[in-house]
Amino acid sequence: xxxxxxxxxxxxxxxxxxxxxxxxxxxxxxxxxxxxxxxxxxxxxxxxxxxxxxxxxxxxxxxxxxxxxxxxxxxxxxxxxxxxxxxxxxxxxxxxxxxxxxxxxxxxxxxxxxxxxxxxxxxxxxxxxxxxxxxxxxxxxxxxxxxxxxxxxxxxxxxxxxxxxxxxxxxxxxxxxxxxxxxxxxxxxxxxxxxxxxxxxxxxxxxxxxxxxxxxxxxxxxxxxxxxxxxxxxxxxxxxxxxxxxxxxxxxxxxxxxxxxxxxxxxxxxxxxxxx
Amino acid sequence: xxxxxxxxxxxxxxxxxxxxxxxxxxxxxxxxxxxxxxxxxxxxxxxxxxxxxxxxxxxxxxxxxxxxxxxxxxxxxxxxxxxxxxxxxxxxxxxxxxxxxxxxxxxxxxxxxxxxxxxxxxxxxxxxxxxxxxxxxxxxxxxxxxxxxxxxxxxxxxxxxxxxxxxxxxxxxxxxxxxxxxxxxxxxxxxxxxxxxxxxxxxxxxxxxxxxxxxxxxxxxxxxxxxxxxxxxxxxxxxxxxxxxxxxxxxxxxxxxxxxxxxxxxxxxxxxxxxxxxxxxxxxxxxxxxxxxxxxxxxxx
Numbered sequence: 001x002x003x004x005x006x007x008x009x010x011x012x013x014x015x016x017x018x019x020x021x022x023x024x025x026x027x028x029x030x031x032x033x034x035x036x037x038x039x040x041x042x043x044x045x046x047x048x049x050x051x052x053x054x055x056x057x058x059x060x061x062x063x064x065x066x067x068x069x070x071x072x073x074x075x076x077x078x079x080x081x082x083x084x085x086x087x088x089x090x091x092x093x094x095x096x097x098x099x100x101x102x103x104x105x106x107x108x109x110x111x112x113x114x115x116x117x118x119x120x121x122x123x124x125x126x127x128x129x130x131x132x133x134x135x136x137x138x139x140x141x142x143x144x145x146x147x148x149x150x151x152x153x154x155x156x157x158x159x160x161x162x163x164x165x166x167x168x169x170x171x172x173x174x175x176x177x178x179x180x181x182x183x184x185x186x187x188x189x190x191x192x193x194x195x196x197x198x199x200x201x202x203x204x205x206x207x208x209x210x211x212x213x214x215x216x217x218x219x220x221x222x223x224x225x226x227x228x229x230x231x232x233x234x235x236x237x238x239x240x241x242x243x244x245x246x247x248x249x250x251x252x253x254x255x256x257x258x259x260x261x262x263x264x265x266x267x268x269x270x271x272x273x274x275x276x
Numbered sequence: 277x278x279x280x281x282x283x284x285x286x287x288x289x290x291x292x293x294x295x296x297x298x299x300x301x302x303x304x305x306x307x308x309x310x311x312x313x314x315x316x317x318x319x320x321x322x323x324x325x326x327x328x329x330x331x332x333x334x335x336x337x338x339x340x341x342x343x344x345x346x347x348x349x350x351x352x353x354x355x356x357x358x359x360x361x362x363x364x365x366x367x368x369x370x371x372x373x374x375x376x377x378x379x380x381x382x383x384x385x386x387x388x389x390x391x392x393x394x395x396x397x398x399x400x401x402x403x404x405x406x407x408x409x410x411x412x413x414x415x416x417x418x419x420x421x422x423x424x425x426x427x428x429x430x431x432x433x434x435x436x437x438x439x440x441x442x443x444x445x446x447x448x449x450x451x452x453x454x455x456x457x458x459x460x461x462x463x464x465x466x467x468x469x470x471x472x473x474x475x476x477x478x479x480x481x482x483x484x485x486x487x488x489x490x491x492x493x494x495x496x497x498x499x500x501x502x503x504x505x506x507x508x509x510x511x512x513x514x515x516x517x518x519x520x521x522x523x524x525x526x527x528x529x530x531x532x533x534x535x536x537x538x539x540x541x542x543x544x545x546x547x548x549x550x551x552x553x554x555x556x557x558x559x560x561x562x563x564x565x566x567x568x569x570x571x572x573x574x575x576x577x
Contacts, residue, residue: 012477013388015381015491022385025378026397029404029458032415035425039418048423089298096295103289109296112303118508119307120516120560122533123553126540127310130550133327134313154306157299208406215408218518222540232410239414239523251411262406266399 033255040248047243058249068250071234078145078230079213082152087206089153090160091198098168114162116155124155125222132223144225151223152213159212160205163269167201200268207265211258311557318550326544336547340555357535361555363446364531368515371453372461375510376503378454379461383502384495386462387469398466405459413523416452417443420524444526452520457513461506468502469495504567511567512560532556 039047043055062068090113097110116124132147143150175197179189217232224233235250318336320328338344343354386397404412419425422439430436442448472495480490496503518533525531530538532552539549 012481013474015384015487018381018385021378021381025382025458025462026400028455029401031425032419032455033404033407033412035418036411036415048421050428089302093296093299096292100292101285101288103292105293109293109300112307113296113299115303115307118512118560118564119311120512120533120556122516122518122536123311123314123557124307125518126536126549126553127314128306129540130313130317130546131306131310137327150302150306154302157302161299211406215406215410217408217410222537232408235414236410247414251414254408254411258407259403262403263399265406266402270395 036248036251037255039245040252042245042248045244047245047247058245061244061246062249062253065246067229067234068231071229071231072253074145074229075214075231078148078152079210081149082156082213083206083209085149085153086156086160086209087202090157090205090209091164091202093157094161094164094168095194098165099171099173114158117158121218125219128219129222142225145228147223148220148228148230151219152216155216155219156209156212159208160202163205163208164198164201167198171197200271204265204268207261207268211261211265214261215254215258314550314553317546318554320547322545322547324544326540326546328546333547336545336551339548340551360530360532360535363529364515364533365559367450367453367517367521367531368511370450371457371514372507372511374450374454375458375461376507379458379506380465380496380499380503383462383465383469384499386466387472394470398463401459401462401466405463409456410519412456413452413520416448416455417523420448420451443524444528446525446529448524449521449529449531452524453514453517456517456520457510460509460513464505464509465499465502468499468505472498504570508564508567511563515560515563516556 039051040058041054041056042049042052043057044050044052093109093113097106097113100106128147128151132143136142171194176189176193179193184192215232216230217236220230221233221236224230229237231254235247235254238247238250317328319332319334321331321333321335323329335344338351339354340357341354342351343356344351386394386401389397417424420442421427422441422443424442426442427436427439431439442451476494476498477490480494485493516533517531518537521529521531521534532555536549536552536556539545539552543549
């Protein structure tokens with residue numbers, strides 16, 4: 001102990017080299033993205049060119065790119081539809097499986113809802129492709145965009161379900177019991193007590209669902225029919241064709257949307273923690 | 277009294293089942309049934325233009341390891357797919373190991389920052405966690421190609437005369453996989469370390485343990501649930517990776533994921549693609565079982 005006292009206060013938490021690894025890890029996570037971002041402003045004709053000065057020309061070119069615009073609108077529309085559906089379904093399931101007396105089939109239900117997280121995406125993709133083509137052949141139904149919305153809804157559900165479940169688990173039943181004591185019926189208790197308390201969890205889950213749907217590439221690529229080009233599919237189709245920094249501008253645009261929703265979801269989660 | 281309670285319980289149970297039924301229906305309809313179709317397809321014969329011919333065949337599983345001779349129908353052992361399974365397994369395991377080696381120190385460092393800084397670190401890791409995988413993979417491509425950042429810097433430093441080929445190599449794929457899934461490792465480990473009681477470390481030091489001993493005997497065992505969760509989150513998508521090897525391996529260094537997509541795409545052999553999918557699922561489930569077993573042991577021990 002004497003040696004501890006003579007060196008003054010030592011930091012028991014310190015581990016040599018960990019700070020260096022952490023900073024390196026963070027820098028390498030952001031470096032590639034930053035390079036894409038910076039070079040989207042490059043005033044050069046070729047994507048491989050060195051820095052030739054700042055220019056917004058590739059964003060202007062993007063604004064005039066009809067294919068980009070259409071795919072962006074399609075992506076947003078699919079993401080909104082999938083978000084609304086998965087948020088409603090996920091919230092209902094979270095309410096039914098959290099803070100309740102155990103019911104038969106409850107664990108099976110939880111397993112079913114979280115199963116998209118353990119199935120590799122490519123397997124989900126081909127099985128959905130097989131499923132939709134089987135339905136199309138057998139019943140002669142073709143659904144167009146609807147099949148993408150349905151597929152997205154299914155894999156967005158766990159991303160909505162889990163944050164809401166976590167939020168519910170941290171919630172005190174006292175307020176709801178108080179409402180019930182004051183003769184509020186079940187619906188009123190839910191509408192005026194549970195729902196407002198749950199709202200940050202629901203919104204943060206919805207924001208995640210939006211990103212997951214908006215960003216999805218693998219599943220959409222396999223099930224999308226001709227003309228059903230979402231933004232990631234559009235970018236994919238251009239990787240080998242575009243030789244100008246317009247590709248950087250596209251990637252940056254996609255990233256900006258995702259990051260906006262990630263930060264939104266993050267802030268909503270923080271909000272809930274401060275309330276508690 | 278108890279009868280009323282039971283009736284009430286039953287009513288509640290019905291209500292809860294009803295409330296979760298849309299989720300259950302969607303998961304059965306778009307998760308379970310499609311998977312069962314794939315299982316069924318793996319035992320059928322391929323159609324000429326994709327799809328399947330509905331007649332029982334074990335051919336897809338045979339061609340997982342054998343090649344049928346076109347003329348005399350003899351089976352010979354084929355190493356071409358085996359190579360891809362091995363590559364996939366090696367990449368899956370290596371990615372997980374590298375992610376632990378980088379992710380654990382990072383998570384530990386984050387968890388030992390003051391509360392305010394911690395939030396910022398978490399946000400900074402959450403962003404790549406959710407960011408578009410395709411765009412992030414394209415970004416890696418920009419960095420490692422011949423005229424990319426790495427080669428430019430190395431040439432400016434005079435370390436190399438001409439660009440080293442990094443893109444379209446095994447190294448590129450491994451780098452891409454680690455880069456893609458690293459945040460999936462850091463965040464769960466951070467979550468398990470966040471509430472870590474540092475009095476245990478203090479106690480360790482009081483008993484004259486070295487820093488290294490404290491790390492390996494106290495901190496790592498207690499962070500194990502986070503490490504196990506992180507490993508699952510990294511291993512499953514790395515093992516089933518599709519975009520990363522396609523973009524960074526340039527089509528010549530495939531993994532099982534690409535093989536599956538190929539069979540459902542241009543090769544038009546859905547039964548074979550289905551059989552590959554089953555193989556992939558079995559591997560993933562085995563890995564999950566293994567991990568759950570191990571994390572179970574921690575709880576008991």
